Each structure stands twice: as structure tokens, then as C-alpha cells.
Amino acid sequence: IDLEDMELKLKENPDCNHVLISHMRGKLADMQAIKDLCDKYDAILLEDCAHSLGVRYKDQHSGHMGVACAVSSQSYKMINSGEGGFLLTDDPDIAAKTAVYAGAYEALSGKHVTVPSKEAFKDYPKTIPNYSLRMSNLAASVIRPQIKTLDERIAKYNARYETLQKNIEARVGDHLTIPKLTPEVTTMVHDSMQFNLDSKFTPEMIEDFLKECGDHGLPVELFGHKSNARNFINWGFAPADCPLPKTADMLSRACDVRMPLMWDDEDFEDMADVIVESIETVLEEYGVSA
Ligand SMILES: Cc1ncc(COP(=O)(O)O)c(C=O)c1O
Incomplete structure (x- = not known):
């Protein structure tokens, strides 16, 4: 990535709130420099890890520099469930919203094992739409054995x-x-x-x-x-x-x-x-x- 040009674009566009970096074919750029630029210009960094499952940056798995990353498990990817994927984040608010968008309406979030605490869900089940993007049990059962290999x-x-x-x-x-x-x-x-x-x-x-x-x-x-x-x-x-x-x-x-x-x-x-x-x-x- 042309970091000078990226900085210029961030400077010229102060309303740019988000930067999405796609690690095409698993190739990571200088992520520390990108993160520093995002912090400097107040932009939230997101990572598209569709192609970077298993790729490590400074020994840490790709996807840790942004607030959230998405991994695809569509065919042609390192983990293939035909269709599907998952979002990873340490941010409880993003995690709660994602679960609700994916289908945790009413009290269904209680059925998940990896969602944040009940408090993090605030009133999201009533205020955010449900796009019904849950991972099916079938996709999950195809994914799990592939992680081991x-x-x-x-x-x-x-x-x-x-x-x-x-x-x-x-x-x-x-x-x-x-x-x-x-x-x-x-x-x-x-x-x-x-x-x-x-x-x-x-x-x-x-x-x-x-x-x-x-x-x-x-x-x-x-x-x-x-x-x-x-x-x-x-x-x-x-x-x-x-x-x-x-x-x-x-x-x-x-x-x-x-x-x-x-x-x-x-x-x-x-x-x-x-x-x-x-x-x-x-x-x-x-x-x-x-
Ligand atoms: C770079 C990149 N990002 C995202 C995706 C989207 O993945 P999905 O089809 O699971 O939404 C793909 C799909 O091939 C991709 O190549």
C-alpha cells in the first residue's frame, strides 16, 4: 500500500471515519503504519481477513490491528463450508450488535457461548434489525474439523x-x-x-x-x-x-x-x-x- 497516498487521502477527507484493509491473497501491508495513520486521523480500522486465515503479523494472527475482522469460509478459502464466515472482535459493543444483526433477537443471545455479557446488549434486540445471518449448524459442523488440520x-x-x-x-x-x-x-x-x-x-x-x-x-x-x-x-x-x-x-x-x-x-x-x-x-x- 502507498502509505504516503493513504495519508494524503485521510488528510483531504476529514470525514473519512473508517478504513477497511483487505488482505488480498493473504498479503498483509505494513499494518502498524496503517494503524498509526488511522489513529492519527481518527479513522476506525477494520480488516477483511477473508484470505488471511493463518497469516501472522509479528507472530500475532492477522485481524488484531483493527477493531474487528471478518473471515470468510466460502469455498476457495482456507476453511470451506461452501458459504459462511465469522466476525472476530474484542469490542463488546460490536460483538453484541453483530449477534443481534445476525439473529439474536428477543433473548436468543443467551443461547450463544461467545457473546459478551447481557448488559452489552443494551436495548439492541429492539432497536437493530435482524438480518438472519446466523451460521447454520451444518456450516459449523463442516468448519470445526478443518480448524484442526x-x-x-x-x-x-x-x-x-x-x-x-x-x-x-x-x-x-x-x-x-x-x-x-x-x-x-x-x-x-x-x-x-x-x-x-x-x-x-x-x-x-x-x-x-x-x-x-x-x-x-x-x-x-x-x-x-x-x-x-x-x-x-x-x-x-x-x-x-x-x-x-x-x-x-x-x-x-x-x-x-x-x-x-x-x-x-x-x-x-x-x-x-x-x-x-x-x-x-x-x-x-x-x-x-x-
Ligand atoms: C478479499 C475478499 N473479501 C471478502 C470476500 C467475501 O467473502 P464471502 O463471499 O464469504 O462474503 C471475498 C470472497 O471471495 C474476498 O475475496
């Missing part, structure tokens, strides 16, 4: 990632960069890989690279693609009120590939081969010296 799965993901990263950097490190982690991140969960194609790749070459990978059975996505949901250009519901050329440039060459857990170790050698050979093919086709 988290450490083992994280170790497997990370070991594979390290090998894949070394393989790719050794062979095509002159043509792409694999982003480094924020130094304060002490545990990462590498369930996917991101790499940025370097500036010799034109938009046409990038398109051809993605197609080449796809033709070899490897779906590689581009964050900056015109249909990618992570590209801010596609957020018609929340348009940016100023141009964001640096972000657009970054996204235009940022590739994203998942590392499915059920693949075998050898499959990641094939994955590296497809990425490397697709890069070489495109460079050759466009007559760009490797």
Missing part, C-alpha cells in the same frame, strides 16, 4: 510455494517479479502465487501469455483484466472519484494462480514448466530478446 495444510502449501518460487525465479526471474512479503509477516499462507510480468510485456503479450497458460490447462488470471472482480475499474457500485494510474499499471501486469491443495507435488513442477514455457513462447513470438 490448518497447521498441517499451511505447512504443505508453504513448502510447495517455496519450491515453485525458486524454480520460477531461477528460470524466468529476469521477466517477472514475485512480490516479497512485508517483513513483519512471520507466517504466511501461500495457497496461491502472484507475480508481476515486467515492463517488456505489452498488453497484447500479456493476453497471449494468459492464453498460452490456459491452452496448457493452467488458469492464470490477471488482476487488471476488464472482467476481473478485483480490478477497481469493475466496481461500478463504488467508482473511484479520481484516476488511479499507478494502481491500474500495477494491476495490468499482476498475475494470479491458485495452488490447489489436492494436487501432487509433481504437479507444481508442471505448473512451473507451463509458466516458464509460456513466457518464453510469447517473448519469442514478439521477437523480444530473452
Whole structure:
């Protein structure tokens, strides 16, 4: 994250009360600096931990810097109950309100085991709407056994990632960069890989690279693609009120590939081969010296 720009935005928008940081693909920014800026400009920090379950910042689990964080257990996440998720907070007021929004009307909060004291509920059951977003018993029973296997799965993901990263950097490190982690991140969960194609790749070459990978059975996505949901250009519901050329440039060459857990170790050698050979093919086709 561009901290200078973030500070500028907070300064220019004194009515900004909240900052929501999304740890996309588990990548945490300099969270201490972000927290300090939020405190300085009186903005409440919230964390979207949909992708950062298991990721630790200064040995503490991600999600502790904000007043609350949300973890998704939708499919594709570290804990998969098909749909669902949970909110975590140390703030009794947020916890009580969340329980009521989720469906703790009348005296139903008494049935929960993790809600704050009765007093924290004030008159919320009468004043806040119930959106009926309770986690079902079925989702919870799918989630609980997966918590026990988290450490083992994280170790497997990370070991594979390290090998894949070394393989790719050794062979095509002159043509792409694999982003480094924020130094304060002490545990990462590498369930996917991101790499940025370097500036010799034109938009046409990038398109051809993605197609080449796809033709070899490897779906590689581009964050900056015109249909990618992570590209801010596609957020018609929340348009940016100023141009964001640096972000657009970054996204235009940022590739994203998942590392499915059920693949075998050898499959990641094939994955590296497809990425490397697709890069070489495109460079050759466009007559760009490797
Ligand atoms: C970064 C990020 N935040 C939040 C979500 C939302 O999760 P859910 O679909 O459980 O609401 C997703 C879903 O993929 C996501 O990628």
C-alpha cells in the first residue's frame, strides 16, 4: 500500500471515519503504519481477513490491528463450508450488535457461548434489525474439523510455494517479479502465487501469455483484466472519484494462480514448466530478446 497516498487521502477527507484493509491473497501491508495513520486521523480500522486465515503479523494472527475482522469460509478459502464466515472482535459493543444483526433477537443471545455479557446488549434486540445471518449448524459442523488440520495444510502449501518460487525465479526471474512479503509477516499462507510480468510485456503479450497458460490447462488470471472482480475499474457500485494510474499499471501486469491443495507435488513442477514455457513462447513470438 502507498502509505504516503493513504495519508494524503485521510488528510483531504476529514470525514473519512473508517478504513477497511483487505488482505488480498493473504498479503498483509505494513499494518502498524496503517494503524498509526488511522489513529492519527481518527479513522476506525477494520480488516477483511477473508484470505488471511493463518497469516501472522509479528507472530500475532492477522485481524488484531483493527477493531474487528471478518473471515470468510466460502469455498476457495482456507476453511470451506461452501458459504459462511465469522466476525472476530474484542469490542463488546460490536460483538453484541453483530449477534443481534445476525439473529439474536428477543433473548436468543443467551443461547450463544461467545457473546459478551447481557448488559452489552443494551436495548439492541429492539432497536437493530435482524438480518438472519446466523451460521447454520451444518456450516459449523463442516468448519470445526478443518480448524484442526490448518497447521498441517499451511505447512504443505508453504513448502510447495517455496519450491515453485525458486524454480520460477531461477528460470524466468529476469521477466517477472514475485512480490516479497512485508517483513513483519512471520507466517504466511501461500495457497496461491502472484507475480508481476515486467515492463517488456505489452498488453497484447500479456493476453497471449494468459492464453498460452490456459491452452496448457493452467488458469492464470490477471488482476487488471476488464472482467476481473478485483480490478477497481469493475466496481461500478463504488467508482473511484479520481484516476488511479499507478494502481491500474500495477494491476495490468499482476498475475494470479491458485495452488490447489489436492494436487501432487509433481504437479507444481508442471505448473512451473507451463509458466516458464509460456513466457518464453510469447517473448519469442514478439521477437523480444530473452
Ligand atoms: C478479499 C475478499 N473479501 C471478502 C470476500 C467475501 O467473502 P464471502 O463471499 O464469504 O462474503 C471475498 C470472497 O471471495 C474476498 O475475496
